[in-house]
Each structure stands twice: as C-alpha cells, then as structure tokens.
Amino acid sequence: MALKGNLRDYTVTHLFRLINLAQKTGTLIVDGPNEKVLVSFREGKLAYAQAGQEDNSLVTILYQAKKLTAPQYRALKERAGNMSDKELGLLLVNANYINQQDILVSLQNHFVAIVNRLFTWVEGFFRFESDLLPPDDKITVRVSLENIIIEGARQLRELEQLQDEIPNLDIALKFADRPGANIRNFNLSVEEWQVVRYINPKNTIRQIARATKMSDLQIRKIVYALLQAGLVELVRAEGAPRPAPPPQVASRIPVTQPNPEEQKSLINRLINRIRSL
Amino acid sequence: MQTVKMVVTGPFNAGKTEFIRSVSEIDVVSTERKISTESERVKETTTVAMDFGRITVDEDLVLYLFGTPGQKRFDFMWEILSEGMLGFVVMVDSTRPETFREARSILETFRAYAPTPYVVAANKQDREDAWEIDDMRIALRLDPKIKLLPCVATEKEMVKNVLLELLYSILADMESKGGG
Ligand SMILES: Nc1nc2c(ncn2[C@@H]2O[C@H](COP(=O)(O)OP(=O)(O)O)[C@@H](O)[C@H]2O)c(=O)[nH]1
Numbered sequence: 428m429a430l431k432g433n434l435r436d437y438t439v440t441h442l443f444r445l446i447n448l449a450q451k452t453g454t455l456i457v458d459g460p461n462e463k464v465l466v467s468f469r470e471g472k473l474a475y476a477q478a479g480q481e482d483n484s485l486v487t488i489l490y491q492a493k494k495l496t497a498p499q500y501r502a503l504k505e506r507a508g509n510m511s512d513k514e515l516g517l518l519l520v521n522a523n524y525i526n527q528q529d530i531l532v533s534l535q536n537h538f539v540a541i542v543n544r545l546f547t548w549v550e551g552f553f554r555f556e557s558d559l560l561p562p563d564d565k566i567t568v569r570v571s572l573e574n575i576i577i578e579g580a581r582q583l584r585e586l587e588q589l590q591d592e593i594p595n596l597d598i599a600l601k602f603a604d605r606p607g608a609n610i611r612n613f614n615l616s617v618e619e620w621q622v623v624r625y626i627n628p629k630n631t632i633r634q635i636a637r638a639t640k641m642s643d644l645q646i647r648k649i650v651y652a653l654l655q656a657g658l659v660e661l662v663r664a665e666g667a668p669r670p671a672p673p674p675q676v677a678s679r680i681p682v683t684q685p686n687p688e689e690q691k692s693l694i695n696r697l698i699n700r701i702r703s704l
Numbered sequence: 705m706q707t708v709k710m711v712v713t714g715p716f717n718a719g720k721t722e723f724i725r726s727v728s729e730i731d732v733v734s735t736e737r738k739i740s741t742e743s744e745r746v747k748e749t750t751t752v753a754m755d756f757g758r759i760t761v762d763e764d765l766v767l768y769l770f771g772t773p774g775q776k777r778f779d780f781m782w783e784i785l786s787e788g789m790l791g792f793v794v795m796v797d798s799t800r801p802e803t804f805r806e807a808r809s810i811l812e813t814f815r816a817y818a819p820t821p822y823v824v825a826a827n828k829q830d831r832e833d834a835w836e837i838d839d840m841r842i843a844l845r846l847d848p849k850i851k852l853l854p855c856v857a858t859e860k861e862m863v864k865n866v867l868l869e870l871l872y873s874i875l876a877d878m879e880s881k882g883g884g
C-alpha cells in the first residue's frame with residue numbers, strides 16, 4: 428500500500444515509528460511549506476538526509492562540524508570539486524586529516540539535525556518511495572530511530588509550549604520603547620540578529636520566518652527569547668486585514684465607540700451603576 | 705441607545721463564566737459552537753462556549769460583558785472580541801500555577817490587539833490552595849502599574865470591585881490622554 432498523505436493526518440513521529448517497526452528501506456520525501464526534505468532509511472535505520480537545495484557535500488558538512496579549517500575547506504572545494512564523497516572521505520582519512528569516526532559522527536549529526544527539523548512540521552505532503560535510495564557516491568550512516576523519535580517528541584512538546592507563549596505568528600514585533608532596552612547592549616546570536624533585522628510592525632513573525640528560512644520552532648524560540656529579554660513587544664501587524672466578523676452573538680450586538688467628549692461621563696455612569704448593583 | 709463592552713478573558717476554567725454570571729442581569733448566554741481544530745493531530749471537534757452578560761445602566765446605555773473561549777487555538781476570536789472594547793479583565797485561577805504562563809500569554813496577545821486598560825483578577829482566592837497575590841504578581845511577571853485584584857467569582861461584591869477597578873483605570877487612562 429502506498430505510504431503517502433499529509434502530516435496533518437499522519438505525523439512525522441507516526442511515520443518514523445512505522446518505518447522503524449516495519450524495518451523499511453527507501454526514501455521518505457516530505458514537501459513542506461518552505462522546503463522539501465528527503466530522508467533515506469535502510470532496514471528501518473536512518474541512512475541519509477537532504478534538506479532542500481542545501482549543500483550536502485562531505486566537505487561542507489565537515490567544515491560546518493568544525494572538522495576542517497577554513498583554508499582546508501577552501502582548498503578542498505577548489506581542488507576536489509569532482510571527487511565523490513566516498514573518494515574524498517577515503518583520501519582525508521589516508522592523509523591523516525581526519526579519522527573515519529569523525530566523518531561518520533559529523534554526517535550522523537548533520538542528518539539527525541535535518542530530521543529533527545522535520546519533527547516540528549505540522550503540515551506537508553509526504554510519500555515513501557521504496558526504490559529510491561541515496562546516490563551511490565554518498566556515504567550513508569546507520570542510526571536507529573528510537574532515540575530520534577524520543578528527541579523528536581521532546582521537540583514537539585517544546586514547540587507546543589512555545590505555541591502557548593506565542594500563539595499567533597501573524598502578529599508583528601516592535602522594539603520595546605522602554606529605557607534601557609537598547610538592542611545594541613545585548614549579546615545577540617547570529618540567528619537573533621537575523622530576526623532583529625526584520626523587526627517592524629509591517630512584518631509578521633511568519634513573514635520573518637520565511638525571510639530568514641527558519642522553521643516555526645526556530646522563530647518561536649528566538650521571538651520568545653527577545654520577548655523575555657524585554658527587547659520586543661507583540662503588536663498587531665500594520666495593514667493586516669481585519670478578520671471578517673463571524674456569524675455569532677458578538678457581531679449581532681452593535682457596539683458603539685463613544686466620542687472622546689462623552690467618554691468620561693459614560694465611564695462615570697458605568698461606575699455608579701456597578702456600585703449600586 | 706449606546707452599548708459598550710468589556711472582555712473577560714483567561715485560561716480555561718479560570719472562572720470567566722462564573723464572573724460574568726455574578727453581575728449579569730440576564731442568564732449568561734453561552735453560544736455553543738462546534739469548531740474543528742486547525743492543524744495538528746487532534747481530529748475531533750471541540751465545543752467552544754462564548755459567554756455574554758448584560759448590565760443595563762440607564763435607558764440609553766448598556767454594558768456587555770464578553771467571555772472569551774478558553775482555548776488558545778481560538779485566538780482569532782479574541783481579536784474580533786477585542787475590537788472596540790473599553791477594557792478587559794484577565795482571570796487567573798490562583799490555585800493552578802500551571803496555567804499562569806498561559807494567562808500571561810493571553811494577556812500579551814490581548815494587549816497587542818488593543819491598547820486598552822486592563823486588570824488581572826486572581827480568582828478562587830476562597831480556596832485553601834490559592835497562591836498569595838504577591839507571589840502571583842511575580843509568577844505572572846506583572847508590571848507594578850498593573851492592578852492584580854483578589855477575586856472570588858461567585859461573590860458579587862468582589863466581582864463588582866474588579867469591574868470598578870478596571871473602570872477607574874479606564875478613567876485614569878482617559879485623563880492622562882485627554883488632558884483632563
Ligand atoms: N471556589 C471557587 N470556585 C470557582 C470560582 N470561580 C469559578 N469557580 C469554579 O471553577 C470552575 C470553572 O469556572 P468557569 O466560570 O466555568 O470557568 P471558565 O472556563 O473560565 O468560564 C467552576 O466549577 C466554577 O464553579 C471561585 O472564585 N472560587
């Protein structure tokens with residue numbers, strides 16, 4: 428039976444559990460709102476993962492994992508351009524640049540990070556292709572799924588908590604205008620700066636996430652941290668369309684805004700009335 | 705005839721319905737609606753109750769009290785409800801610290817929708833396991849300027865006090881803005 432559908436109905440956790448139990452071999456393709464992720468399995472174990480068009484070459488992964496220095500990275504990029512990952516890995520090990528264990532661990536971490544990102548997706552079409560396997564020249568790993576599922580569930584819980592804190596991503600941010608909230612006095616991470624650049628009542632959090640290519644969880648974490656630090660406040664997005672009034676009691680009662688002159692006397696009338704209740 | 709409204713919000717089970725019921729001259733109307741959950745895993749539909757109560761001030765002024773649906777995923781309703789309100793009350797169940805975070809975030813969301821005055825009601829203060837007001841202020845990260853009022857939603861006098869304090873804040877806000 429074809430394994431395909433929408434993550435709304437069948438979550439990544441469910442899928443991984445199934446792949447684990449059925450010891451499946453093949454590739455799971457997930458088309459999310461912002462990117463497409465491919466995750467390959469061999470006999471129910473994680474073998475390989477690729478996110479969107481991200482550079483997935485061994486050299487880049489090793490460099491990101493700080494196993495190669497910048498000059499080494501540049502030299503290898505220039506000179507080993509058409510070498511396959513397998514050949515290059517062998518070369519690096521033989522040249523004593525790096526050992527095999529480092530290569531495998533770096534790849535594992537890289538693949539697991541992609542997969543973890545996937546766990547926070549609540550939306551996206553997926554399909555499982557049994558006859559699609561990672562390209563031959565790529566180095567694959569064997570990571571059992573149990574821990575990945577546990578970690579994924581933990582992340583999902585974290586996301587749910589953050590969803591309580593920041594329920595609506597279609598709201599904008601503005602800098603807090605209290606004294607001492609100068610952004611320059613704070614030690615912000617690179618990701619935080621990326622978000623800070625876009626802070627403006629015109630940009631919703633969702634738009635910022637899109638512009639910075641962050642997942643919902645990532646953007647929520649950063650916005651939460653900035654809110655906690657008192658640097659930003661939530662504001663209604665400028666120019667956001669007002670939602671249409673739904674057909675219920677709220678809209679059937681005409682609510683009038685009193686003009687400023689009458690307001691005070693109106694409030695005083697309310698006060699007197701409530702006192703006398 | 706003029707109508708004005710105030711909104712009573714807060715987490716599920718905080719005592720919003722009870723609060724409105726204590727001062728409303730009409731039976732609190734709950735409009736039960738079936739709303740299916742937006743994204744995620746949960747497939748079943750949830751019933752959401754929206755309360756509203758009424759206080760007639762005189763022949764040409766009526767105050768409506770709106771209770772918001774408790775659950776977070778209906779926050780699209782909050783925006784609609786908050787439009788044109790004079791102010792709002794955030795109800796917090798003093799016996800359930802696990803809901804304080806949610807109360808805080810509801811407060812922030814409402815404040816973002818409308819810059820009106822608001823007060824926080826520390827409800828269920830009659831219960832033995834209720835948190836102290838001062839501790840709640842810290843836990844809720846409330847600015848000292850914001851009124852945090854002890855409340856027992858079933859006691860009319862305490863509910864009146866919360867509404868009066870909100871009205872005093874609204875008046876003070878107008879005076880500071882309107883040069884009065
Ligand atoms: N002891 C006590 N119980 C309360 C108080 N306010 C509400 N309750 C009870 O708490 C429960 C939830 O109240 P309700 O008004 O339905 O909460 P809502 O979900 O916010 O509308 C009900 O069983 C109420 O009777 C209070 O001040 N003290």
Ligand SMILES: [Mg+2]
Nearest residue numbers: 720721753755
């Ligand atoms: Mg209720």
